[in-house]
Amino acid sequence: MDLLKEIKRLKEEKGALIVAHNYQLPEVQDIADFVGDSLELSRKVSEMENKMVVFCGVKFMAETAKVLSPEKKILLPRPDAICPMAEMISAEELRDFKKRYPKAKVVAYVNTNADVKAEADVCCTSANAVKVVKNIEGEEIIFVPDRNLALWSARFVNGKKIIPWEGFCYLHRRINSEEVRKAKEIHPDAVVLAHPECDPSVLDLADAVLSTSQMLRYARESEAKKFIICTEMGLLHRLKKENPSKEFLVPRALMCRNMKLTKLEDVYHSLLYERYEIELPQEIISRSRRALERMLELV
Ligand code: 13P
Ligand code: SF4
Numbered sequence: 001m002d003l004l005k006e007i008k009r010l011k012e013e014k015g016a017l018i019v020a021h022n023y024q025l026p027e028v029q030d031i032a033d034f035v036g037d038s039l040e041l042s043r044k045v046s047e048m049e050n051k052m053v054v055f056c057g058v059k060f061m062a063e064t065a066k067v068l069s070p071e072k073k074i075l076l077p078r079p080d081a082i083c084p085m086a087e088m089i090s091a092e093e094l095r096d097f098k099k100r101y102p103k104a105k106v107v108a109y110v111n112t113n114a115d116v117k118a119e120a121d122v123c124c125t126s127a128n129a130v131k132v133v134k135n136i137e138g139e140e141i142i143f144v145p146d147r148n149l150a151l152w153s154a155r156f157v158n159g160k161k162i163i164p165w166e167g168f169c170y171l172h173r174r175i176n177s178e179e180v181r182k183a184k185e186i187h188p189d190a191v192v193l194a195h196p197e198c199d200p201s202v203l204d205l206a207d208a209v210l211s212t213s214q215m216l217r218y219a220r221e222s223e224a225k226k227f228i229i230c231t232e233m234g235l236l237h238r239l240k241k242e243n244p245s246k247e248f249l250v251p252r253a254l255m256c257r258n259m260k261l262t263k264l265e266d267v268y269h270s271l272l273y274e275r276y277e278i279e280l281p282q283e284i285i286s287r288s289r290r291a292l293e294r295m296l297e298l299v
Contacts, residue, residue, distance in 0.1 A: 003264050007031055010271040017050035018267065019065075021057035022212040023234035023259040028056050028267060035238065037213035038110050039125040042068050042292075054270050056262045058083045059278075063114045066278040067288050074278040077270035078261040083111050085197075088167035089145040091115040097142060101163060104140035107132055108291060109149055111169075114280050116144070118287035122294040126196050127211035129153045133162065135298040148172070152196040152203055171256050172197035175230050179251040180205045183228050187249065193218060194230035202230055219243055232256050 008031075011018060019041050020032035029035045034044045038061050045053050045065040052073045055062035060083050062076040094116055098106060108120035109129065117123055124132040126149065133141060133153040139160055143150035145167030154162035175198050184192060184205065193215045194206035203209050208218055212235050219227055219239055226247045229235060233255055239248045269275065 003268055004031060007264065007268050007271060010268070011054075014052055014271060014274075015050055016052040016054055016271060017045070017048050018054045019044060019056065021061060021234075021259065022216070022238060023232045023256055024056050024262060025234070025260060026237040027264055028262055029234075029237055031264065031267065032056060037125070037127060037211045038064065039127050039211070040213055041065065045069050045072065045074070052274070054267060055278075056267060057081070058086075058258050060086045060111055060113060062278050063280065064110055064117075064292065066280055067114055067117070067285050067292060070280075070285050070289075073274065075270045075274060076276050076278060077266035079276040081258050081261045083169075083258060085145055085167050085169045086111045086113055086116075089116055089165055091119050094119045094142075094144060097144075097165070101140055101142055103138070104142045104163060105136050105138040106142045106144070107136065108144050109146050110292075112145060114284050114288045117291050118284050120144075120288075120291040122298060123288075123291045124153075124295055125211060127214055128295065128299040129196065130156045131299045132295055133157055133160070146197055148199060148203075149196045151200055152209060169197040171232060171254050172230075173199065174254055175199070175202050175252055177201035177205060180228065180230060183249060183251045187226055187228065189224070190226040190228045190247075190249065191222060191224045192228045192230065195232075198230050206230065215239070216242065219246065219248075232259065234259060 018032045019034045020029045042064045046068045054075045058081045066074045106120040108117050108123050110125045130153050142163045144165035147164040150164035192206045196209050228249050
């Protein structure tokens with residue numbers, strides 16, 4: 001069977017949209033109608049008319065799309081594609097944490113489950129965390145679950161106390177500053193781009209700290225010819241495709257095993273059997289939607 005042909009046929013027959021995160025396998029990115037970072041993907045899903053969406057990414061991203069487009073059938077080809085960082089805080093843990101800081105506002109990184117977003121005042125993504133933290137009213141902010149993103153955002157606000165949850169991305173945590181320093185020494189002409197989930201010591205060495213799609217934009221618009229990319233390797237596919245004359249290096253070859261679970265066969269089965277549909281209680285949809293909409297207002 002020609003999988004690519006069958007995916008295309010089913011997609012057209014069912015009027016489905018396929019979206020893929022920048023970390024997905026190259027062949028999955030190549031069959032998608034749209035590839036982007038977590039913010040762009042959920043926006044795209046709500047803008048498009050398609051009633052069925054195959055979301056090639058991890059569960060929190062597909063849930064975000066469902067919350068913003070509850071009338072659509074959102075399918076996650078691999079139900080086991082979760083983000084370990086999103087699992088580091090539960091709604092109950094956040095409720096207890098809030099009791100310790102009753103005056104604090106809660107900012108939830110989009111890498112959280114929908115019931116955690118429902119407990120937050122506002123969401124943010126890696127692309128807009130700094131703006132959200134700057135613009136939200138209040139002097140105390142609980143930031144969950146990523147400590148590194150919380151500390152990065154805290155660098156840009158004076159007079160606000162940021163209280164981070166101790167969550168982390170196991171993959172970005174493995175990028176170490178010594179390796180980045182060495183790569184810079186060997187390639188002094190290279191521009192260092194880092195994802196804010198990296199350790200603060202890595203972010204100190206970066207020329208720019210950006211979301212995955214912001215890195216793509218930066219690389220396209222920059223005059224530089226060489227880049228050291230501190231994030232998951234899946235991004236190299238688009239970086240190289242969109243900038244054939246530029247060179248992209250990584251301090252360490254790292255793959256997110258959850259992002260790489262989705263194979264072409266899974267996309268095909270997802271379309272064929274219309275699985276695995278994201279289902280959320282109505283109450284969670286409306287409460288988490290408020291936090292996501294507040295984010296869009298603030299930025
Ligand atoms: P982006 O929103 O920057 O694509 O990041 C998502 C993510 O999971 C990073 O690890
Ligand atoms: Fe989650 Fe890290 Fe994978 Fe992103 S790279 S999906 S934060 S585990």
